[in-house]
Every structure is written in structure tokens, then in C-alpha cells.
Amino acid sequence: AQTVTQSQPEMSVQEAETVTLSCTYDTSESDYYLFWYKQPPSRQMILVIRQEAYKQQNATENRFSVNFQKAAKSFSLKISDSQLGDAAMYFCAYRSEEAGGTSYGKLTFGQGTILTVHP
Amino acid sequence: EAGVTQFPSHSVIEKGQTVTLRCDPISGHDNLYWYRRVMGKEIKFLLHFVKESKQDESGMPNNRFLAERTGGTYSTLKVQPAELEDSGVYFCASSQVGHNNSPLHFGNGTRLTVT
Numbered sequence: 001a002q003t004v005t006q007s008q009p010e011m012s013v014q015e016a017e018t019v020t021l022s023c024t025y026d027t028s029e030s031d032y033y034l035f036w037y038k039q040p041p042s043r044q045m046i047l048v049i050r051q052e053a054y055k056q057q058n059a060t061e062n063r064f065s066v067n068f069q070k071a072a073k074s075f076s077l078k079i080s081d082s083q084l085g086d087a088a089m090y091f092c093a094y095r096s097e098e099a100g101g102t103s104y105g106k107l108t109f110g111q112g113t114i115l116t117v118h119p
Numbered sequence: 120e121a122g123v124t125q126f127p128s129h130s131v132i133e134k135g136q137t138v139t140l141r142c143d144p145i146s147g148h149d150n151l152y153w154y155r156r157v158m159g160k161e162i163k164f165l166l167h168f169v170k171e172s173k174q175d176e177s178g179m180p181n182n183r184f185l186a187e188r189t190g191g192t193y194s195t196l197k198v199q200p201a202e203l204e205d206s207g208v209y210f211c212a213s214s215q216v217g218h219n220n221s222p223l224h225f226g227n228g229t230r231l232t233v234t
Binding site: 042043046050 | 122123150152154159160161162163164167175210212214222223224225226227228
């Protein structure tokens with residue numbers, strides 16, 4: 001079974017600075033997706049960024065980028081120019097691509113990292 | 120478009136009582152998932168519906184949990200009788216069938232407290 005580990009229960013960053021959230025995972029599969037989700041307080045969890053394992057190029061979405069190290073099974077999220085609205089719980093998640101089309105929504109999550117942004 | 124909605128947002132019940140959680144997915148989303156986050160731990164998959172059929176219920180913890188999705192629209196998750204360890208946040212998510220890159224759309228979750 002796959003596992004996802006987020007070793008940082010809490011992180012903080014000053015507004016406009018850069019912060020990196022860590023995520024490691026364990027799998028014997030070669031084909032999978034990795035995701036970062038964000039859940040602001042009392043709001044819905046939304047997708048921040050995703051990475052296909054077969055792609056060597058790191059995914060980027062505006063101020064959000066990942067450092068995907070497949071051999072090391074590491075998938076960190078970098079937030080540049082942090083804004084107050086980035087304050088949230090961030091979850092790293094894994095999805096197998098080998099289980100077939102019926103399992104595209106079956107994610108394995110990490111424990112989450114609470115990010116605080118200081119003005 | 121309206122997002123995934125969950126009712127109630129909070130529920131406090133006593134051990135041994137019954138609680139029913141409801142999820143309304145985004146219209147047209149045939150995939151519906153239930154997840155649960157127990158305090159301080161990771162979010163765990165409970166089960167997956169495709170329309171009204173249970174596709175995967177491997178994450179359901181025990182037979183005190185019953186999920187239904189009559190008519191393939193909204194879904195309910197009933198806990199009967201509730202135990203203290205059932206406390207946590209229950210999330211529902213939906214996505215389109217046949218779109219393997221369709222992102223999951225999550226609801227706000229229902230916070231269940233069993234006392």
C-alpha cells in the first residue's frame with residue numbers, strides 16, 4: 001500500500017517571502033499522480049497543483065511550483081511571494097494510475113501542514 | 120456552477136446515537152467519494168460511488184457505517200450506532216466519469232463530534 005508523509009505539522013512564512021512544504025511518499029508503482037490540495041479555514045479543499053510521475057519537468061501554477069524527485073520519492077511544494085490568502089492547511093496526495101479508470105478519485109493523503117502567513 | 124455541498128456542517132451526538140450525513144455532488148458528476156479525517160491524522164478514503172453503484176467500499180471502517188446513493192444523485196452516510204472514535208471531519212467529493220484528469224471537487228466537510 002502507498003503511504004504519504006508530511007513531516008511538518010506547521011509552517012509559517014512572512015508575506016512576500018518563499019516557503020517550501022515537504023512531502024515524501026512510498027510506492028512500488030511507476031505510474032501515478034501526485035497532488036497538493038489546499039483547505040482554507042472553514043472552506044472547501046481545492047486543488048493547487050498536480051504532477052504526473054512520468055513527466056520529468058516540475059509542474060508550476062503561477063506562484064506555486066513543485067520539486068518532484070521520483071527516485072527519492074519526494075514531492076515538495078514551493079510557494080513564492082506568499083500572500084495572506086495562502087494561509088491554509090495543505091495536503092499532499094497520491095493517486096495510483098495502475099488501478100484503472102475506476103480509481104481516479106481514490107487518493108492517499110498525508111497528514112497535512114498548517115501554513116500561517118504573517119503580514 | 121454550484122459546488123459540492125454537505126449537510127450538516129457540524130453535528131454533535133452522544134455515543135450510541137445515529138447520525139446521517141448528506142452530500143450533494145456537482146450536477147452531472149457521476150463519481151462521488153466519501154473521505155474522513157480523524158483528528159490529527161491523514162484524510163482517508165471511505166468509499167466510491169459511480170452513479171448509484173458502490174464501486175469501491177474498501178475504506179469503510181465497519182458495518183456501523185452505511186452509505187447510499189439512491190437515484191445516483193445525492194448520497195448519505197449513516198453512522199449507527201456512533202462511537203467515540205467516529206469523531207472527525209467527513210468529506211465528500213465528486214468528479215466526472217470518463218475524465219481521468221477531472222479534478223476532485225470537495226465539499227466543506229461535516230465535523231462530527233461523538234461525546
